[in-house]
Amino acid sequence: MGSESRCENCIIRQFNSLRAMTKEELKQVSDSKTSKIIKKGEAIFEEGEKLNGVFCVREGVSKLSKLSSNGKDQIVKLATKGEVMGQRSVIAEETSNLSAVAVNDMKLCFIPKEAIVNTLHKNPDFTFEVLRLMAHDLREADDVIVNISQKTVKQRIAEAFLYLKSNYGEDEEGYLVLTLSREDIANVVGTATESCIRIISEFKKKGLLKSSGKKLGILDEKKLKDLAEGF
Amino acid sequence: MGSESRCENCIIRQFNSLRAMTKEELKQVSDSKTSKIIKKGEAIFEEGEKLNGVFCVREGVSKLSKLSSNGKDQIVKLATKGEVMGQRSVIAEETSNLSAVAVNDMKLCFIPKEAIVNTLHKNPDFTFEVLRLMAHDLREADDVIVNISQKTVKQRIAEAFLYLKSNYGEDEEGYLVLTLSREDIANVVGTATESCIRIISEFKKKGLLKSSGKKLGILDEKKLKDLAEGF
DNA sequence: TTGAAAAGGTGACAAATATCATATATATTT
DNA sequence: AAATATATATGATATTTGTCACCTTTTCAA
Numbered sequence: 001m002g003s004e005s006r007c008e009n010c011i012i013r014q015f016n017s018l019r020a021m022t023k024e025e026l027k028q029v030s031d032s033k034t035s036k037i038i039k040k041g042e043a044i045f046e047e048g049e050k051l052n053g054v055f056c057v058r059e060g061v062s063k064l065s066k067l068s069s070n071g072k073d074q075i076v077k078l079a080t081k082g083e084v085m086g087q088r089s090v091i092a093e094e095t096s097n098l099s100a101v102a103v104n105d106m107k108l109c110f111i112p113k114e115a116i117v118n119t120l121h122k123n124p125d126f127t128f129e130v131l132r133l134m135a136h137d138l139r140e141a142d143d144v145i146v147n148i149s150q151k152t153v154k155q156r157i158a159e160a161f162l163y164l165k166s167n168y169g170e171d172e173e174g175y176l177v178l179t180l181s182r183e184d185i186a187n188v189v190g191t192a193t194e195s196c197i198r199i200i201s202e203f204k205k206k207g208l209l210k211s212s213g214k215k216l217g218i219l220d221e222k223k224l225k226d227l228a229e230g231f
Numbered sequence: 232m233g234s235e236s237r238c239e240n241c242i243i244r245q246f247n248s249l250r251a252m253t254k255e256e257l258k259q260v261s262d263s264k265t266s267k268i269i270k271k272g273e274a275i276f277e278e279g280e281k282l283n284g285v286f287c288v289r290e291g292v293s294k295l296s297k298l299s300s301n302g303k304d305q306i307v308k309l310a311t312k313g314e315v316m317g318q319r320s321v322i323a324e325e326t327s328n329l330s331a332v333a334v335n336d337m338k339l340c341f342i343p344k345e346a347i348v349n350t351l352h353k354n355p356d357f358t359f360e361v362l363r364l365m366a367h368d369l370r371e372a373d374d375v376i377v378n379i380s381q382k383t384v385k386q387r388i389a390e391a392f393l394y395l396k397s398n399y400g401e402d403e404e405g406y407l408v409l410t411l412s413r414e415d416i417a418n419v420v421g422t423a424t425e426s427c428i429r430i431i432s433e434f435k436k437k438g439l440l441k442s443s444g445k446k447l448g449i450l451d452e453k454k455l456k457d458l459a460e461g462f
Numbered sequence: 463t464t465g466a467a468a469a470g471g472t473g474a475c476a477a478a479t480a481t482c483a484t485a486t487a488t489a490t491t492t
Numbered sequence: 493a494a495a496t497a498t499a500t501a502t503g504a505t506a507t508t509t510g511t512c513a514c515c516t517t518t519t520c521a522a
Contacts, residue, residue, distance in 0.1 A: 066373060068381035069461055076373050091359075092366040097373055120359055127358040128322075128351055134365050135323040141372035142297060142307050142328055148380050149421025150299035153479070182500065190380025192480050197500060214488090214499095230300055384509070413470065423510050428471060445469095445518090463522100470517070480507070487500070492493100 006030045007109075012058050015082025020129035021119060029115045036108045044100035044108065045086065051096055053112040054086040060106030061168075061178060064098040065187060075187045076144070077137070078103070078178075080167070087130065090116060103180065148190050151230070156189040157199050158228040161209065165218055175215040237261045238340075243289050246313025251360035252350060260346045267339045275331035275339065276317065282327055284343040285317040291337030292399075292409060295329040296418060306418045307375070308368070309334070309409075311398070318361060321347060334411065379421050382461070387420040388430050389459040392440065396449055406446040 007030035013019050021029065036055075038044055044055060044062060057079055064085065065075040076098060079085050089096045090113045119126050147156060161176070168178035180188070186196035200216070203209040208224050210217045218224060238261035244250050252260065267286075269275055275286060278297060288310055295316065296306040307329060310316050320327045321344045351358050378387060392407070399409035411419070417427035431447070434440040439455050441448045449455060 066377045068377050070381055072381055074377045074380050076376055088366045088369055091362055092370065094370070097370050120362070121355055124352055124355045124358050127355050127362060131322055131351070131358060131362045131365065134362065134369060135319045138319055138365060138369050138372060139323065139325070139328050141369060141376065145307055145372065145375050145379060145421075146297045146299050146305045148376060149305050150301055150303055190376075193499090194481080194501085195479060198502075201501070412468095424469095425471085425511080426509060428469095432471070466519105466521085468517100468519070471515080472513105473515105474513090475511085477510070478508085481505080483502100483504085485501080485503100487498100489496100489498070491496070 005035070007033065010058075012056065012082050016056065016084050017087075017126060017129040017133055018056070018084075020123070020126040022123065025115075025119050025123060025126070028118075029111055032115050033109045033111045036110055038102045038106040038108060040102055040104050042102050044102065044106075045096055047097065047099045048095050051086045051089050051113070053110050054084050054090055054116055055100070056109040056111060057081055057083050057085065058107040058109060061103040062100045062106060063103050063184065063187075064100050066098050073099075073187045074190055075184065076141070078167075078188075087116075088134070091120070091130070103178070103184070151228075153189060153191045153195055154199050155228050155230060156191070157185065157196060158203075158208075158224045160185055160189055161203075161216070161218055162221070162224055162228060165221070170217060173212075173217070174210075174219075175212060175217040179214050179216070236266070238264065241289075243287065243313050247287065247315050248318075248357060248360040248364055249287070249315075251354070251357040253354065256346075256350050256354060256357070259349075260342055263346050264340045264342045267341055269333045269337040269339060271333050271335045273333050275333065275337075276327055278328065278330045279326050282317045282320045282344070284341050285315050285321055285347055286331070287340040287342060288312055288314050288316065289338040289340060292334040293331045293337060294334050294415065294418075295331050297329050304330075304418050305421055306415065307372070309398075309419075318347075319365070322351070322361070334409070334415070382459075384420060384422045384426055385430055386459050386461060387422070388416065388427060388434075389439075389455045391416055391420055392434075392447070392449055393452070393455055393459060396452070401448060404443075404448070405441075405450075406443060406448040410445050410447070 007013060007018065007026045008023065018026070018029070045051060047066060059081060062079045062085060063075045064077040064079060065073045067073055079100070085100055086096065120130065147159065164176050164178055168176065170176055182197045182200060183193045186193045189196070200209065204211060208220045210219050238244060238249065238257045239254065249257070249260070275293060276282060290312060293310045293316060294306045295308040295310060296304045298304055310331070316331055317327065351361065378390065395407050395409055399407065401407050413428045413431065414424045417424045420427070431440065435442060439451045441450050
């Protein structure tokens with residue numbers, strides 16, 4: 001087994017709470033973890049499922065969503081390289097309130113909850129680090145609430161593209177690296193797929209976005225920003 | 232100073248993370264805390280403000296809200312007896328993302344952040360307890376996101392009344408203990424005040440709610456539940 | 463106690479958004 | 493390569509919700 005398969009040597013760790021673990025703790029995590037490969041579209045866990053551990057994202061992106069009674073999926077968060085999924089449920093000892101599905105091909109590490117919970121009770125630095133990141137997630141959730149309830153669909157879609165650019169970047173030709181389907185974008189902003197498609201078409205006509213195959217790119221960031229702010 | 236003014240003897244503590252503090256730590260908190268009386272409508276802290284500590288609610292209810300660019304206030308959470316406000320900002324070392332305003336007359340304790348942060352780095356039980364409660368808040372925030380984006384205003388208002396009943400109870404005559412203005416209810420569910428008033432009137436006409444002065448009461452819980460679920 | 467301010471209420475209308483139907487393009491499977 | 497499924501697109505229409513105007517009732521302070 002190559003040394004990069006050990007948590008101690010994993011660079012991803014630097015982006016999440018595991019960086020606050022001691023060498024000993026990391027060794028324990030590394031010994032108990034398993035790696036998983038998940039293909040685009042496959043589920044990692046389902047809403048209501050009891051999680052026996054957390055998932056550390058090494059490659060790819062996962063959408064964390066919740067099904068509402070009317071059958072629509074609301075995407076609450078996108079989890080990327082370095083992020084840990086399922087922490088909330090493990091900590092609160094509740095079943096998962098969200099489903100996780102791979103947006104593209106992914107590599108994950110599954111860490112059994114014992115290794116995590118143990119450290120949570122012993123290493124305050126680690127616990128604090130998890131807390132700090134969760135505080136950040138909570139702020140983001142608050143922002144989403146305000147955005148959804150106060151901004152128009154058009155504003156939220158504009159914002160979504162700005163978010164995709166700033167979080168996942170664009171390729172050499174100026175197309176967004178993370179390609180989401182119109183349906184996924186609709187589920188992020190909380191609207192009907194048709195409304196989303198219509199507004200994206202409008203943005204393309206107005207020269208704010210460009211497209212090539214499945215890829216979408218931002219042409220006029222300034223105008224998108226103005227739009228998102230309500231001008 | 233009466234003994235009930237000491238955190239060690241405060242019953243409220245049992246409802247929040249402070250119950251995981253040691254006697255020594257509580258003494259330190261108690262020595263540094265100050266009590267505050269806040270009248271209905273007064274602000275406790277504002278969005279963007281740097282918080283030098285947290286507020287423990289001893290009596291009354293506070294609304295935590297965020298102003299959006301169009302001038303409307305979105306209430307993200309109601310904080311009651313036992314809850315601690317401002318933790319998120321202190322932990323993340325960020326300015327507050329929310330404003331806190333008293334919904335009715337309140338008694339608060341202000342605990343300077345040093346006493347909290349110190350303990351966070353030393354007592355894993357306390358840190359874990361804070362984490363556990365924040366995990367719970369995060370789940371609630373996720374639920375709010377899904378509700379706002381997937382349910383109609385009518386459903387959300389029905390839900391708000393069920394929430395008020397189950398969280399704050401009703402008096403002998405069946406009126407809700409916590410009386411919110413129509414505007415506040417509108418800001419909780421994320422709608423226009425007029426729309427909220429209209430729907431409450433409709434609920435009264437249909438015999439789902441009753442009113443007496445400012446007070447509102449639930450007459451038909453079953454139907455309200457059905458409505459909230461979309462029937 | 464009375465007059466101003468705030469909260470509650472309602473109608474008319476406009477705007478935003480969802481829904482349904484249907485068409486076309488693109489991807490996937492056989 | 494044809495057949496099938498899935499994603500994107502767009503028009504027509506219905507529904508929901510917001511906005512503005514105005515009125516009444518309640519609250520509160522001078």
